[in-house]
Amino acid sequence: MHAAQQSAPTRRATRAIRLGPYLIGGGNPIRVQSMCNTDTRDAAATLAQIERLAEAGCEIVRLAVIDERAAAALPAIVAASPVPLVADIHFDHRLAVMAAEAGIKGLRINPGNIGGEDKVDTVVAAARHHGLPIRIGVNSGSVEKALLARFGGPTPEAMVESALHHVAMLEKRGFHEIKISLKSSSVMDTIAAYRLMAARADYPLHIGVTEAGTLLRGSVKSAVGLGVLLAEGIGDTLRVSLTHDPVAEMDVAYEILRSLNIRARGPEIVSCPTCGRTEIDLIRLANAVEERLRTVPEVFKVAVMGCVVNGPGEAREADIGIAGGRGKAVIFRKGEVVKSLRGGYDELLAGFMDELELFLSQRKMQ
Incomplete structure (x- = not known):
């Protein structure tokens, strides 16, 4: 008898802000985002990557706006983007105003590093006029020198104080459409910083582990750090940061949430880990099935098992699956065998792919 599925963690209560079509925080769905690694000045390349990200499930995309040429490219990018865009800006308040006027849906900017009070006034006025939220983003590498000296380095406490300093600059101007992020390459420091902030402010939080690393290491660090925070109800948007094609971040992010x-x-x-009893190329078969289903957004369960005898029973909750042995396999739905196959790897793969296509077409008709 299978245990009942556990419910999702109870979410931390936060205020809600609007970013384009989405409400962020306030118990609304946790949104998955990424950042283009293209040159924003190349509108065609940037749009192509945005479209790939959106197809993979990305809901918010951030763009680096490094100069006026990049800001000048934004109107065309915004007009054709299938998802809301956030402009990432440092040091130059004029770029924030240009981005707001270009139709960007959010700003990632720390008001303390864009100049004097008059420049902060200008950015806040532009954000308010265009209905844009501002994300205060503090990384361990961007903490102010005074705070580094006070706390003895980029500690979680220093990161929180830095973020709250920037937040206070916005609150002073009556601006509260704020989201906060506190990222470190240290998983434990990241967790500690978000816990501290969650206890001190009710703004929605964007969570992530920065500079997490390559595909394997970055995925593991992100899964641990984000998993702990999400299990505690902390986090309203998230990004899995990988030194890789940003499209790959979507797979990891949604698996963490799932x-x-x-x-x-x-x-x-679901697939078994293989053992000495496995008599088919299960690893290659599972990878081929995963690749075929990569762009399918519908939710269901597929099993790829390496044992004809026990496979269907072990994966009886799968909507559809295959269990193979030497020269043969069975296809099953909900643990019941519906078809038998014979042959080598190519025949078994082709037979399952045919049945999988039939399954997908029948789901669309329901």
Whole structure:
């Protein structure tokens, strides 16, 4: 008898802000975002990557706006983007105003590093006029020197104090459409910083581990750090930061959310880890199935098992699956065998792909 599925973690109560079509915080769905690694000045390349990200499930995309040429490219990018865009800006308040006027849906800017009080006034006025939220983003590498000296380095406490200093600059101007992020390459420091901020402010939080690393290491660090925070109800948007094609961040992000029963996108693929009893190329078969289903947004469960005898029973909750042995396999739905296959890897893969296409077409007709 299978245990009942556990419910999602109870969310931390936050105020809600609007970013384009989405309400962020306030119990609304946790949104998945990424950042383009293209040169924003190249509108065509940037749009192509935005479209790939959106197809993979990305809901918010951030763009680096490094100069006036990049800001000048924004109107065309915004007009064709399938998802809301956030402008990432440092040091130059004029770029924030240009981005707001170009139709950007959010700003990522720390008011303390864009000049004097008059420049902060200008940015806040532009954000208020265009209805844009501002994300205060503090990384361990961007903490002010005075705070580094006070706290003995980029500690979680220093990061929180830095963020609250920037927040106070906006609150002083009656601006409260704020989201906060506190990222470190240290998983433990990241967790500690977000816990501290969650206890001190009710603004929505964007969570992530910065400079997490390459595909494997970055995925592990992000899964641990974000998983702990999400399990504690902390986090309103998230990014898995990888030194890789940003599209790959979507797979990791949604698997983290799925594992905590928070959100699901696309099929869940379960497969056994292989052992000495495995007599088919299960690793290659599982990878081929995963690749075929990568762009399918519907939620269902697929099993790829290496044992004809026990496979269907072990994966009886799967909507559809295959269990193979030497020269043969069975296809099953909900643990019941519906078709038998014979042959080598190519025949088994082709037979399952045919049945999978039939399954997908029948789901669309329902």
